[in-house]
Amino acid sequence: AQSVTQPDIHITVSEGASLELRCNYSYGATPYLFWYVQSPGQGLQLLLKYFSGDTLVQGIKGFEAEFKRSQSSFNLRKPSVHWSDAAEYFCVGVAGGGNKLTFGTGTQLKVEL
């Protein structure tokens, strides 16, 4: 079955520290992959997306993600976290050509000042 797994439920980092949120996928073929962020009271905002081509994709707010086929991973990174980055982050996949998104369980990021 198609799935997306986020192994970390909660992560705490200090402001200014680097961040990496993990995501693994399980699809028959290479899926399209996304990272969404949800701040309290806000909707799900698209951070970045991967379809094909360059395996390192840049997104908004200084985030990037790297697609690694050999590890079935699509980890989200940011070199220096800001307090405003505290939110829940969702890794999302969809089979190529489809439109039914499959969400990971989410990772809650806490930023310590």
Next chain:
Amino acid sequence: EPEVTQTPSHQVTQMGQEVILRCVPISNHLYFYWYRQILGQKVEFLVSFYNNEISEKSEIFDDQFSVERPDGSNFTLKIRSTKLEDSAMYFCASSVGHPKAYEQYFGPGTRLTVT
């Protein structure tokens, strides 16, 4: 920047009552979706809607659920007879359509509490 809006932000209803959740998708989008997230669980796909009909639905989307685009701007989700287990956050989303139907923009959600 255009965005998806949803009303109400929070709805409390009694078991067995009908509820209608409303969404206004982005104006030039053609595909519309509902997802839900039960507290502590994953966001789950419910239904997709295109050209005034359901294009795909999940096993969750049973006869108690229905969707409608009653006019040129609104997209609604109706639950005919709510159950306790329908308590969840319901997200509406929209997308331009093929070949970018997967690039979906979400609203802020409606929290439904069934008592």
